[in-house]
Amino acid sequence: MRRRLSHAEELLQSYGIERPEDIDLETLAFCCGIQDVREEHLDGCEAQIIGHKDKAFIIVNSKSSYERKRFSIGHELGHWHHHRGQPAICRADEIGNFDVRFSAIHPERIADDFASNLLMPEYMFSPLVRKCEHACFDAILEFKKRFNTSITATALRFVEFSPEPCILVCYDHNGNRKWFKPNSDVPSKLFPHERLDRDTIAYDVLMKKQNSSRPNSIPADAWFSNDNDLSRYFIYEETIRIHDGRILTLLTWRNERMLENLF
Ligand SMILES: [Zn+2]
Numbered sequence: 001m002r003r004r005l006s007h008a009e010e011l012l013q014s015y016g017i018e019r020p021e022d023i024d025l026e027t028l029a030f031c032c033g034i035q036d037v038r039e040e041h042l043d044g045c046e047a048q049i050i051g052h053k054d055k056a057f058i059i060v061n062s063k064s065s066y067e068r069k070r071f072s073i074g075h076e077l078g079h080w081h082h083h084r085g086q087p088a089i090c091r092a093d094e095i096g097n098f099d100v101r102f103s104a105i106h107p108e109r110i111a112d113d114f115a116s117n118l119l120m121p122e123y124m125f126s127p128l129v130r131k132c133e134h135a136c137f138d139a140i141l142e143f144k145k146r147f148n149t150s151i152t153a154t155a156l157r158f159v160e161f162s163p164e165p166c167i168l169v170c171y172d173h174n175g176n177r178k179w180f181k182p183n184s185d186v187p188s189k190l191f192p193h194e195r196l197d198r199d200t201i202a203y204d205v206l207m208k209k210q211n212s213s214r215p216n217s218i219p220a221d222a223w224f225s226n227d228n229d230l231s232r233y234f235i236y237e238e239t240i241r242i243h244d245g246r247i248l249t250l251l252t253w254r255n256e257r258m259l260e261n262l263f
Contacts, residue, residue, distance in 0.1 A: 078114025
């Protein structure tokens with residue numbers, strides 16, 4: 001059965017857009033009735049859309065990074081598509097906020113999902129991910145460059161279509177887990193530790209002994225509770241530092257015996 005396209009993908013396909021390089025957000029916005037996308041210094045909000053009937057304009061925070069502005073434009077287009085007629089003034093913690101993922105029907109989550117689908121549509125992203133041998137940050141950084149998206153948004157999208165079972169997990173500067181996202185190959189009962197274990201290589205990155213780490217094999221009990229005697233299994237961990245002292249770690253399984261025993 002053919003997969004149903006998302007609204008954002010339908011929009012891209014209606015203009016024959018087939019390559020990431022051709023996702024020109026301002027032109028797409030114009031085609032959707034957005035008369036102008038402008039940058040301004042915004043206090044207390046990251047982006048907003050102001051509209052009347054079928055016309056509107058979008059303002060994004062001029063201080064944000066290029067990738068963040070693109071995600072914000074996609075997010076506001078999501079509001080325009082799904083919540084037209086309602087004012088949308090979006091704070092920074094409402095756009096691409098992965099700490100507190102809103103429920104699937106929350107307007108901010110709907111707008112975020114629209115942005116993600118618009119910037120990294122499955123029909124482009126998934127076939128490229130399938131060509132990757134491993135889930136790793138080298139591959140994710142290539143996708144980030146090609147799709148002009150943030151490292152976090154790109155990594156989250158990559159995990160969805162990953163060629164291997166994997167979990168993406170974010171820790172704050174104190175080593176407290178902020179959020180994690182497993183792909184569908186990972187049992188839902190597997191939760192990375194709430195506090196980053198000192199035996200992980202990620203801990204060295206967090207403590208600034210390393211800037212980032214390459215994929216390293218490590219006993220699984222460094223990452224998960226040992227109820228199932230996980231010390232006999234090995235997983236791969238790889239870490240990259242992001243903003244505010246946070247780290248992103250990608251945990252991958254190149255041997256699925258542990259997962260088979262947990263399902
Ligand atoms: Zn919003």
